[in-house]
Every structure is written in C-alpha cells, then in structure tokens.
Amino acid sequence: MATTIQMRWMYRVALWLWIAATGFLSPPTFAYDGQGQLQAGTKISYDESCLEAIDYDGVAVLASNECRNQPANTRTLFINFAKCLAAEESAGVAGEVAQTGGRAPNFIVSEGGTAFPVPEGATGPFPVTSGKGFQYIGGSGGNGLSTSATDFRFMDPVTTGTYQYPGGYGSYGNAAGQTINPFTGAANITPSNPWWHIPAK
Amino acid sequence: MNSNDPEKSLLTLLEGREMAAVTFLRAYVQLLFDGPYLNAYTMPQVKLNDTVFHPKTPGYRDALCEQIGKTVTATREELNKKLEIQFGDGTSIEISLKDEDRVCAEAAMLQADAGKRWNVW
Numbered sequence: 001m002a003t004t005i006q007m008r009w010m011y012r013v014a015l016w017l018w019i020a021a022t023g024f025l026s027p028p029t030f031a032y033d034g035q036g037q038l039q040a041g042t043k044i045s046y047d048e049s050c051l052e053a054i055d056y057d058g059v060a061v062l063a064s065n066e067c068r069n070q071p072a073n074t075r076t077l078f079i080n081f082a083k084c085l086a087a088e089e090s091a092g093v094a095g096e097v098a099q100t101g102g103r104a105p106n107f108i109v110s111e112g113g114t115a116f117p118v119p120e121g122a123t124g125p126f127p128v129t130s131g132k133g134f135q136y137i138g139g140s141g142g143n144g145l146s147t148s149a150t151d152f153r154f155m156d157p158v159t160t161g162t163y164q165y166p167g168g169y170g171s172y173g174n175a176a177g178q179t180i181n182p183f184t185g186a187a188n189i190t191p192s193n194p195w196w197h198i199p200a201k
Numbered sequence: 202m203n204s205n206d207p208e209k210s211l212l213t214l215l216e217g218r219e220m221a222a223v224t225f226l227r228a229y230v231q232l233l234f235d236g237p238y239l240n241a242y243t244m245p246q247v248k249l250n251d252t253v254f255h256p257k258t259p260g261y262r263d264a265l266c267e268q269i270g271k272t273v274t275a276t277r278e279e280l281n282k283k284l285e286i287q288f289g290d291g292t293s294i295e296i297s298l299k300d301e302d303r304v305c306a307e308a309a310m311l312q313a314d315a316g317k318r319w320n321v322w
Binding site: 126128129130132133135137138151155158161162163164165169176177178179187188189190191192196197 | 210211224226227228229231238240242300301303304305306307312315316317318319320321
C-alpha cells in the first residue's frame with residue numbers, strides 16, 4: 001500500500017502529466033483558470049472550491065480574487081493534488097509556530113486555508129498574553145508587502161460581540177506599531193477598513 | 202490592577218513610567234510610555250478632577266496631551282469594562298472595553314519589548 005509521501009508524489013507526477021497532455025499549464029509555471037500564470041514554487045491552499053496562491057505577489061493576489069469569480073476546478077486529480085500541497089504547507093507552518101523567537105515563515109495559512117504573507121526577516125512567533133493570537137515582528141516587506149510592513153499578527157476567531165471573525169483575522173503593522181494597509185504601507189486606515197482586520201477562513 | 206487573570210495583565214508594565222507622547226492617528230490614538238505603547242482603538246476618555254473629557258468634548262486633546270510627562274502610578278483592568286491608567290495627581294485615562302463602545306473587534310493593544318510582549322483587549 002502506498003504511503004502518504006508516495007501518494008503525494010504520485011499526485012504530483014500525475015498532475016504534471018496532465019499538464020503536459022492538455023497544455024493547460026506549462027512547466028515551470030502554474031496557471032489558474034486559464035487567466036494567467038503564477039511563478040513556479042508558488043505555494044497554494046485549497047478550500048474545496050478555490051485554489052489560492054500564497055506568496056501574494058501582485059499576480060497571486062489577482063489570482064486569488066479571480067478565482068473567487070471563476071468556476072472551481074473540480075477534477076478529482078486537481079483537487080487531491082491541491083489538498084496534498086495545502087496539507088503540507090499548513091503542517092509546515094504549524095511546525096514553525098511551535099518555536100518561539102525564531103525566523104518567521106514566508107506565510108501563515110489559517111485553518112480554513114487563507115494565506116497571509118509574513119514580512120521578510122521577521123522573527124517570532126510571539127504569543128499574545130491572552131493566548132488568543134501570535135505575531136511576527138521586525139521584518140520589512142517582501143512577498144508583495146510594502147516595505148513599511150514590519151509586523152504581522154494573527155488572531156484567534158472572534159465569535160461574540162458586534163465585530164465577529166469566525167475564522168480569525170490577520171493584521172499588519174509598521175515599525176511604530178501602527179496598523180497599516182500591508183500593500184501600500186499607509187497608516188491612515190481606519191478600523192473599519194478591510195485591510196485593518198483581514199478575515200481568515 | 203484588577204483582572205480576572207492578574208498574572209496575564211501587561212498593563213502593570215506601565216506603572217512607574219512616564220507617558221512620553223500621544224500620537225493622534227486617523228480614528229485612534231497611540232499613547233507612548235518610554236518603550237511600551239498603548240494603541241487605543243476605542244477612543245479613551247480623560248478624567249480630570251470632576252471633569253470627564255470625551256473625544257467630542259472641547260479641550261479633549263489638550264486634556265490628553267497634558268498627561269505627557271506624568272508618571273503612571275496605578276493601572277486597572279476590568280474585564281469587558283475598561284482599562285484605566287492613573288497618574289499621581291489623580292488624573293486618569295480610561296479605555297472602554299464594552300462592546301457597545303467598540304469601533305472594531307479590538308478596543309486596545311499594548312506592546313512592550315518591541316512587540317515581544319503584547320496584549321489585545
């Protein structure tokens with residue numbers, strides 16, 4: 001019986017064969033819904049309906065947004081492959097989160113598959129005193145983020161009160177501890193701005 | 202300090218420190234205490250003798266800035282009610298933690314040691 005690792009490689013090989021056969025994708029790049037291409041090595045998450053790029057460069061963000069408006073690719077092979085990769089990436093992140101004060105991963109993936117890039121060179125994770133979140137600090141930009149983005153924190157789900165985030169949320173800060181739009185670096189956003197608390201699934 | 206979990210309250214870090222600066226940002230304020238800083242997303246009120254300054258009270262910004270240079274003598278955290286920072290002259294700054302006063306999921310965030318120790322209310 002094939003092991004999990006063997007299964008993952010089988011899915012990989014099968015996907016690339018499918019890619020080569022259909023011409024839908026052409027190595028070494030990933031494509032999505034025929035709308036464009038992502039760089040090879042782009043990490044992905046999958047939520048049963050939508051493939052999301054993780055490294056959040058401009059193309060990846062576009063891919064994620066467009067994906068929301070496109071019919072999901074429901075082919076079994078594709079789904080299994082996406083699940084495998086998502087599981088690998090999530091497990092990798094969880095492993096790094098267990099270490100405090102180390103070098104940050106390139107991204108954080110929520111339980112539901114939402115990906116958040118972490119500022120390059122940041123360290124952490126540093127848990128919040130309440131135990132309901134953690135943050136990475138002292139980085140700068142990278143992964144499509146503004147160079148003003150130095151900190152990233154991810155908070156647990158909020159399921160009571162007026163402002164609820166059932167999947168948790170992420171938030172970016174600058175070196176002065178002010179919340180910013182992670183892609184423009186602007187600190188003039190208000191708490192009602194969607195970039196302030198970015199909902200996770 | 203009054204909290205359901207006193208060991209976890211970071212507010213006590215402010216005790217003995219001077220409020221060094223107040224930064225007014227769009228829709229919130231940041232209070233700096235020579236190292237730690239407290240972001241008040243729910244706008245704080247200033248209690249000065251018998252007068253309470255709310256954000257829309259004339260003189261509110263003056264009242265807040267007048268606390269610069271004063272030393273924090275006590276802090277108080279009341280779960281889901283308020284955070285309170287008291288100064289030696291009897292003045293205090295309060296941040297409501299009540300849901301009805303919030304403008305987002307968070308009322309305040311305190312960071313110390315450059316973010317290595319922090320809390321969100």
